[in-house]
Amino acid sequence: MAKLALVTGANRGIGFAIARELALRGLRVVAGVRSAEKALQASTDFEAAGVKVEPAMLDVADAAGIPGALAEIERINGTIDVLVNNAAIMIDGPGGFGASLFDMTDDVFRQTWNTNVLGPAATMRALLPGMMARRFGRVVNLSSRAGQLSGMGSGFPAYRVSKAALNALTRIAAAEAAASKEDVKINVCSPGWVRTGMGGADAPRSPETGADTAVWLATLDRDGPSGGFFEDRESLPW
Template sequence: MKKIAIVTGANRGLGLATSEALAQRGFKVLMAMRNPDKAQKQINSLKMKDLDVVPMKLDLASEKSINDFVEQVRRDYGFVDVLVNNAGILIDSEDGGNGSVLKTKAATIQKTFTTNTVGPFLLTQKIFPLMRQEGYGRIVNVSSGMAQLSTPQSASAAYRLSKTALNMVTNLFASEVQGADICVNSVSPGWVRTDMGGPNADRSIEQGIKGILWAATLPKGGPNGGFYRDGEPLPW
């Protein structure tokens, strides 16, 4: 039986590349995204490569959407081996808060947290039992170097706060493993040339997914509850 991997934000960038790479490794990949119909071209491209991918609707800003998604996964598959919480938004520039924390609005923080932190928390909370019942799971929270408390930070306050909190989500769920072969880790892909990262970023998408794939395919006894880039530990 094929292993099942869920990748959120799978319609583009790191999520799309991660989905393709996992499918190439033999996974059935459930590609979760807000608008599957708009990603038909990408889905068709992967299927033409004979890759086992399934587009599924998921809006992390909606608890009902998360519940519906998990129920469909439970009904259709019954288990999950890998969860990559990749979907995220960076909207600080919309209210001028990209340049100064003094301009960041509460609404921007709330909207960012809903998608970047609360959504992944709820999805993990509901998928985790499907892993624990099988005694196996790999959960990858795509975080950012912009979340590191050990490094002085400025600007993009909402995004930074949400990703720092996502690292705590990793910490919390890592403590729930309780002897099962489940690894929960945060991964920073670095500054990657995606729609979010922009054309001037210093890393390719291929470089960005390296650490994600590493954390998604860790061997038994692999690290749990850490923060990594390219498989190397990062200070929190």
């Protein structure tokens, strides 16, 4: 049977493009979405795109509810072999990319952290033990150059902090997986500046271009890298 992939936040943008491409490559794909309304729309959109992708309810902002939601997805579809943590938010407030640390509120930090860090952490904690026990797994976390410590600057601080934390979380999980000596690979990638609801209409990249590196990492063979940070299939400095 084909490998099963779960892509979070897959009802639009980069997540939709990743899910579609994985389905075209022959994987069985589940699209994690936050609501029944989004699931219904996603079904229609994937059908129109010519692929079979099963929507499933998964709110990554609710870390406590993630293990139960994942157990239900696996009960219906089988064990998850590939996890793409794509869902994320950027709500740094007025000024957007120019938002200042001094304008941030605790609530903005909390909401951003819950979705962009605790959500991926909870999905990995729930799914990685099974991947290691079955001796196969691929995890791809969608990050951003905004999370690079080597180039860290001002602007949208809650988002920057969350992506830096996601990068660190990826390295930690990859090190633990490597210790098992099984074929489990965990990487993080930047899609670049993409035309999405978050990136805006002026971004130079299409969702398909932004999805390419994530799809590559999700379908790595046994000799592929683990514990790396990539954009356009090239390694980035942390």
